[in-house]
Amino acid sequence: MPISVVVADDHALIRAGIVMLLAAQTDITVAGEAANGNEVLELVDQHHPDVVLMDLRMPGLDGIETTRRLTADPTDGQHPTKVLVLTTFADDESVYPALRAGAHGYLLKHAAPQDLATAIRRVAGGDAWLDPSIAGGVIQRLTHIPEEAPDAAELISVLTPREREVLALIAQGMSNRQISQQLVVSEATVKTHVARVIMKTGCRDRAQVVALAYRSGLIRVS
Secondary structure, eight states, rough: OEEEEEEOOOOOHHHHHHHHHHHTTTEEEEEEESSSSHHHHHHHHHHSSSSEOOOOOSSOOHHHHHHHHHHHHSSSSSSEEEEEEEEEEESSHHHHHHHHHHHHEEEEETTTHOOOOOHHEEEEEOOEEOOOOOOOHHHHHTTOOOOOOHHHHHHHTTTOOOHHHHHHHHHTTOOHHHHHHHHHOHHHHHHHHHEEEEEEHSSSSHHHHHHHHOOOOOOSSO
């Protein structure tokens, strides 16, 4: 059976180009196109595709939240829909939230057409896929996260209630913008809280902050 794909991007021309590229693949078929997260969820419910090519920045329900909903409540059956992010953004606040939300792959839009087809096949088959231009950075960050932190709970205890709240939202994969919307404060205020969390806990970056949140028990794996 061909691999069924839903293409999600808020730019019609980009969607059309992707659909044309995929049409040339004999083992891939496009089940539908979506311009926002709500349309993605509807198409997945209707067609149960193997893969969603997910843009991150879409109006309304963005790609990260849509990914979180799809992976938290997968389609019925033996082969739940996988998410392959396809975006122009390679910054930490895009890559890590997307991966933590449950994306099975992350590909940049400047990738070669053959890489897109290969990534779809790999993700549909249950493998992970990282764009080569970001893979090194992801691995480097993971190797610099301490394996053990016996004083994790103690480190968390120095945070104010608001800072712990911000830490929990970071660990859930939210960007600064999403946190500001959740807490109804400005992005500048969120950045200040994030900086204080990093400073007080002695972490080097957001990736270590997330690891600390789980080790301390502030966030638990369900």
